[in-house]
Amino acid sequence: MTKGITVIDGGMGKELQRIGAPFGQPEWSALALIEDPDFVRQAHQNFVDAGAELIIANTYAVVPYHLGPDLFAARGAELAALAADIARDVADTSERPIQVAGSIPPLFGSYEPWNFRPDDAPALWDVLVKAQAGKVDLWLAETISSVEEYRSVAAVLADRPEPLWVSFTLSDSLPADADPSTWCELRSGESIADMADAVRGQVDAVLFNCSEPERFEPAIKQLVEALGDDAIPIGAYANAFEEKEEGYSSNSVVLKLRDDLTADAYVATAQRWIDAGATIIGGCCGIMPNHIEALAETHRR
Template structure:
């Protein structure tokens, strides 16, 4: 199957460029104070080869914005995030390049990497302004960095029946020592595939985990897809962080990036994932446009 190339990580790229960036707002701060930086990052990922770009809506949750600002501005900021990505994609289409699609990022609603923090009672309340703000701008929905199946099901249940493809991306435990890969909740890859198929996902991916755990996850996922006789694209977009422990909270601090995951180092992992059947490949935190350029050149 032809490869679909995703973009890389927005937050760390904004920080690297000197855009407004601090805790707890994270990548939302540039969206609030200097949205031109967000659009510039989208453009650079497209120029590097990305054919799916992700809206900068990951941090538009109470964890980052605070309850008061979230209640007042989340919908408006989500619409802005969608509009910036849409403009960058449309500009690329006008230049005669292959079509660029916009994925509406629907993040963990109560904190990344922490399935124990998920609040089913508030999930739809937090999700609603993001979906309403993004809906008119995106080509597909991407529930990303999901730590558990209950999170993924909650996001799916909050989406409109608009016919847009649904992609789901799970984050994996970084510290597995027995060679198997599992979700951060401890649920199996096979269970994740069965859930993705039941939720009528077009694609299932693994993201925001270290590269070392991705290959085994792909292998188990393909076995489950074959056993079910399902049609499901699989993909990977890893981060450049050291392993994150089970009690970590994403973006609670600015993690160091691994020196071995420079563009050439990341490409070496990507080539293995492609050999293991990944249809969709990109990057998460710490993977920038220069990595995408290396992927495009190496995979060509």
């Protein structure tokens, strides 16, 4: 890869759907874990074959929001452990070094900071942490919508020896009078500066994910400025969703994908993130192995 650039994998859910795995709402990517986990292995392998240097364990939907509270209580730990085991095995059998990130996802709905329940979150996240511990190289708290949510998950992981990466999701709701080249904020409405103050000295990398790719360049620039001399690795992995409809809920519908975000277009967009200061790049929902292959080929040593 280009010196200093790490390419991570793409969107697990949409890749599972593409290869014919059991897939649908509300279980999303967890349905394949439940019904036919070999598809999860194949999806990971597809991203490794495309050139990804890091794969994310398929635990994103292993939460009560997607499984329901009863199934999570009965099988959540088992499914999270299975997801981590599969990712670990794919990494360990690869012909080149592959890292595994343990996904620590939103518990109460993606993009829904108003639904965060700080009293309930630690015990639920602890299930996922204990199930994946010893199987992953680092922790990735992803699609984090607010500073409060970040602080809660960071506290759960505080005693773990593995590095902690945290990835925030950005609002896609650009105000009518906003300048798209500079406007960005977390889904909670908090600023990048507020977030930078919260993570300063506490994490090993900060990323942005599961938002429109157009939102990332200004966010990265603002994060670089806000961190100043406290600089740490910065990353970005966007989704390819069409604009979400009013009242969208992340476990109710399967969103359609944009048709303009080709592999070449994604590489060009990611280059702007790199120019802004990112050193970790990949994809989220709807970013497929062909996108990751194009990124990897572009930044191959």
